[in-house]
Amino acid sequence: xxxxxxxxxxxxxxxxxxxxxxxxxxxxxxxxxxxxxxxxxxxxxxxxxxxxxxxxxxxxxxxxxxxxxxxxxxxxxxxxxxxxxxxxxxxxxxxxxxxxxxxxxxxxxxxxxxxxxxxxxxxxxxxxxxxxxxxxxxxxxxxxxxxxxxxxxxxxxxxxxxxxxxxxxxxxxxxxxxxxxxxxxxxxxxxxxxxxxxxxxxxxxxxxxxxxxxxxxxxxxxxxxxxxxxxxxxxxxxxxxxxxxxxxxxxxxxxxxxxxxxxxxxxxxxxxxxxxxxxxxxxxxxxxxxxxxxxxxxxxxxxxxxxxxxxxxxxxxxxxxxxxxxxxxxxxxxxxxxxxxxxxxxxxxxxxxxxxxxxxxxxxxxxxxxxxxxxxxxxxxxxxxxxxxxxxxxxxxxxxxxxxxxxxxxxxxxxxxxxxxxxxxxxxxxxxxxxxxxxxxxxxxxxxxxxxxxxxxxxxxxxxxxxxxxxxxxxxxxxxxxxxxxxxxxxxxxxxxxxxxxxxxxxxxxxxxxxxxxxxxxxxxxxxxxxxxxxxxxxxxxxxxxxxxxxxxxxxxxxxxxxxxxxxxxxxxxxxxxxxxxxxxxxxxxxxxxxxxxxxxxxxxxxxxxxxxxxxxxxxxxxxxxxxxxxxxxxxxxxxxxxxxxxxxxxxxxxxxxxxxxxxxxxxx
Amino acid sequence: xxxxxxxxxxxxxxxxxxxxxxxxxxxxxxxxxxxxxxxxxxxxxxxxxxxxxxxxxxxxxxxxxxxxxxxxxxxxxxxxxxxxxxxxxxxxxxxxxxxxxxxxxxxxxxxxxxxxxxxxxxxxxx
Numbered sequence: 001x002x003x004x005x006x007x008x009x010x011x012x013x014x015x016x017x018x019x020x021x022x023x024x025x026x027x028x029x030x031x032x033x034x035x036x037x038x039x040x041x042x043x044x045x046x047x048x049x050x051x052x053x054x055x056x057x058x059x060x061x062x063x064x065x066x067x068x069x070x071x072x073x074x075x076x077x078x079x080x081x082x083x084x085x086x087x088x089x090x091x092x093x094x095x096x097x098x099x100x101x102x103x104x105x106x107x108x109x110x111x112x113x114x115x116x117x118x119x120x121x122x123x124x125x126x127x128x129x130x131x132x133x134x135x136x137x138x139x140x141x142x143x144x145x146x147x148x149x150x151x152x153x154x155x156x157x158x159x160x161x162x163x164x165x166x167x168x169x170x171x172x173x174x175x176x177x178x179x180x181x182x183x184x185x186x187x188x189x190x191x192x193x194x195x196x197x198x199x200x201x202x203x204x205x206x207x208x209x210x211x212x213x214x215x216x217x218x219x220x221x222x223x224x225x226x227x228x229x230x231x232x233x234x235x236x237x238x239x240x241x242x243x244x245x246x247x248x249x250x251x252x253x254x255x256x257x258x259x260x261x262x263x264x265x266x267x268x269x270x271x272x273x274x275x276x277x278x279x280x281x282x283x284x285x286x287x288x289x290x291x292x293x294x295x296x297x298x299x300x301x302x303x304x305x306x307x308x309x310x311x312x313x314x315x316x317x318x319x320x321x322x323x324x325x326x327x328x329x330x331x332x333x334x335x336x337x338x339x340x341x342x343x344x345x346x347x348x349x350x351x352x353x354x355x356x357x358x359x360x361x362x363x364x365x366x367x368x369x370x371x372x373x374x375x376x377x378x379x380x381x382x383x384x385x386x387x388x389x390x391x392x393x394x395x396x397x398x399x400x401x402x403x404x405x406x407x408x409x410x411x412x413x414x415x416x417x418x419x420x421x422x423x424x425x426x427x428x429x430x431x432x433x434x435x436x437x438x439x440x441x442x443x444x445x446x447x448x449x450x451x452x453x454x455x456x457x458x459x460x461x462x463x464x465x466x467x468x469x470x471x472x473x474x475x476x477x478x479x480x481x482x483x484x485x486x487x488x489x490x491x492x493x494x495x496x497x498x499x500x501x502x503x504x505x506x507x508x509x510x511x512x513x514x515x516x517x518x519x520x521x522x523x524x525x526x527x528x529x530x531x532x533x534x535x536x537x538x539x540x541x542x543x544x545x546x547x548x549x550x551x552x553x554x555x556x557x558x559x560x561x562x563x564x565x566x567x568x569x570x571x572x573x574x575x576x577x578x579x580x581x582x583x584x585x586x587x588x589x590x591x592x593x594x595x596x597x598x599x600x601x602x603x604x605x606x607x608x609x610x611x612x613x614x615x616x617x618x619x620x621x622x623x624x625x626x627x628x629x630x631x632x633x634x635x636x637x638x639x640x641x642x643x644x645x646x647x648x649x650x651x652x653x654x655x656x657x658x659x660x661x662x663x664x665x666x667x668x669x
Numbered sequence: 670x671x672x673x674x675x676x677x678x679x680x681x682x683x684x685x686x687x688x689x690x691x692x693x694x695x696x697x698x699x700x701x702x703x704x705x706x707x708x709x710x711x712x713x714x715x716x717x718x719x720x721x722x723x724x725x726x727x728x729x730x731x732x733x734x735x736x737x738x739x740x741x742x743x744x745x746x747x748x749x750x751x752x753x754x755x756x757x758x759x760x761x762x763x764x765x766x767x768x769x770x771x772x773x774x775x776x777x778x779x780x781x782x783x784x785x786x787x788x789x790x791x792x793x794x795x
Contacts, residue, residue: 488775
């Protein structure tokens with residue numbers, strides 16, 4: 001033993017009787033190898049208490065009968081002054097019962113004076129020390145336990161087999177709205193919580209007690225009768241006695257409302273996001289760096305023929321598409337991940353899992369981790385086949401519209417042209433009507449003017465028969481006669497202009513008429529060369545020379561105008577015997593000419609631009625003119641045709657292969 | 670030689686008067702002028718002309734009708750009738766109008782003399 005340890009246990013000896021003091025001191029100090037030493041002695045309680053207050057003492061030997069205190073009060077006072085210090089009560093033989101009471105109040109031992117020996121005393125001292133140490137440890141542990149229990153924000157309770165509280169901690173006391181934990185003791189959850197929770201808790205506790213199994217981390221919704229409501233995370237354990245028998249339950253629960261709310265919020269958000277992506281018609285998926293699907297939406301699921309996300313998660317395109325197509329998709333995805341470059345709104349034609357060709361609009365965005373490294377990709381793709389189709393339709397519709405518009409424009413152009421033609425015809429009709437009016441006017445005027453002219457004429461005739469005496473009168477009469485003739489000429493011209501005509505036919509030479517006509521159009525010949533190829537011996541024809549002259553003047557003028565003052569005009573006449581109906585003779589008139597007949601042909605060739613093909617058929621129609629309104633009446637060539645028809649001749653106009661136009665006239669001999 | 674009797678029917682009295690004066694001045698003709706076509710036929714019956722110059726356009730009666738009346742009268746059927754009219758121009762000369770020869774106004778004395786000579790077969794006596 002370490003009896004020679006310098007550190008001895010300090011004993012306070014509180015004893016009134018000096019003999020006992022002496023004896024006890026000797027027994028404490030002198031025992032061989034004693035670990036105890038009396039460090040102070042006193043016969044008064046107040047002194048003992050003073051000492052205890054000022055000094056540390058390991059054990060107190062306390063006589064209950066002191067100068068200033070007696071009996072139980074002595075012990076109570078001392079014990080209160082130093083509750084942690086073990087006290088051994090010393091009693092006389094006659095008050096052993098009293099000593100026993102002190103033990104019940106906390107004294108460790110009592111010794112009966114007079115029966116104490118050194119060995120007994122030491123054993124009592126050692127025992128007291130041991131017990132004191134044990135109790136101190138216990139108190140310490142209880143302190144720790146209480147500290148834990150009372151400071152932890154989690155709620156802790158202990159319940160008996162009928163789920164009645166037998167101990168609750170501060171947090172729970174507070175939660176239940178109590179001032180002291182004791183107020184809960186003997187009550188059950190039903191006294192504090194809503195029936196639903198109380199019932200569930202009771203069932204859980206019964207289960208724990210019956211099975212001996214802990215209920216771990218259950219999340220419960222609690223409704224307090226007082227109105228509080230919260231989420232808690234609860235663990236319940238069986239409560240066993242020292243024999244291991246289950247005598248109740250204990251539990252700890254933590255308020256997790258905030259966490260639960262956050263969790264709910266997260267779940268809500270997750271569900272919302274899920275709802276968003278699942279309700280989108282676009283295909284959305286997330287892949288890891290190896291091309292395995294991590295997440296996708298319903299549209300994508302369906303597109304690959306899967307029914308649940310689990311069918312797709314962790315798999316790759318190779319599980320859903322033919323090797324060749326899958327390879328393309330995979331390579332594209334890997335390129336996005338490698339380059340970390342997003343592909344936005346890329347239109348591409350794809351073969352879906354059914355083998356149909358579809359147009360899709362795809363965006364692939366690399367999924368970057370915090371360090372900026374691509375760890376996968378997000379893809380959203382939309383089937384735009386319908387739009388494409390609509391686009392095609394629209395394009396077609398636009399093209400159709402354009403074509404229709406062009407048709408419309410062409411129609412409008414035709415209309416405009418027709419309108420212009422109508423307007424021209426109208427102007428020509430007005431012109432013709434004017435001519436007719438002038439004709440009627442001319443006839444009326446002629447008649448009214450001719451009668452006075454006749455009187456004047458006759459007057460002059462009479463005067464001419466009267467012999468004159470001077471030289472002037474005959475001159476005056478001559479002037480008057482000339483003026484009268486001139487006036488008559490004007491009237492006649494006016495009548496010729498408009499009156500219905502009949503031919504005044506006589507045998508005449510076409511060549512003579514042509515030469516006269518050429519002389520008349522001299523003024524129009526500027527810059528043109530004239531070739532005459534007139535056959536000298538052509539037979540004379542039955543002609544109205546004035547009219548035929550008018551025809552040639554008209555035709556020659558037109559030919560000269562067509563050359564715009566530069567070119568060669570060829571006029572040709574010849575006689576020939578018809579051997580067949582030639583191309584120059586129209587069907588209508590072919591009956592006028594018989595094979596074997598001799599005819600006289602006149603041709604006028606010019607080197608102008610010729611006549612447009614669309615015009616050539618109409619050129620002899622009345623009112624047709626290629627000249628602007630006002631420059632030509634459109635009557636010229638129709639009058640020509642009328643005159644030619646009246647002669648039983650034909651007229652024809654055609655373009656020459658070498659350029660220019662030819663007018664051919666054929667006369668019966 | 671008897672003077673030829675010339676009957677002139679024309680509503681233009683100025684013209685008939687001057688024509689009468691001019692013709693009678695030659696001393697070869699006796700001229701009766703009539704300015705109302707409707708009375709022409711009866712006047713002609715009385716006058717018994719050798720030749721009749723007849724206007725066509727007259728107020729109440731057309732020269733053509735007058736010609737028909739006269740031609741229908743046996744007493745006058747042989748008398749040559751020459752239309753003397755302003756309604757045709759000389760260039761449109763036809764040989765006749767409705768079977769009658771005609772002269773176009775204004776007309777020269779010369780033309781009238783030639784016409785009379787032609788139809789009455791008398792030589793020029795001026």
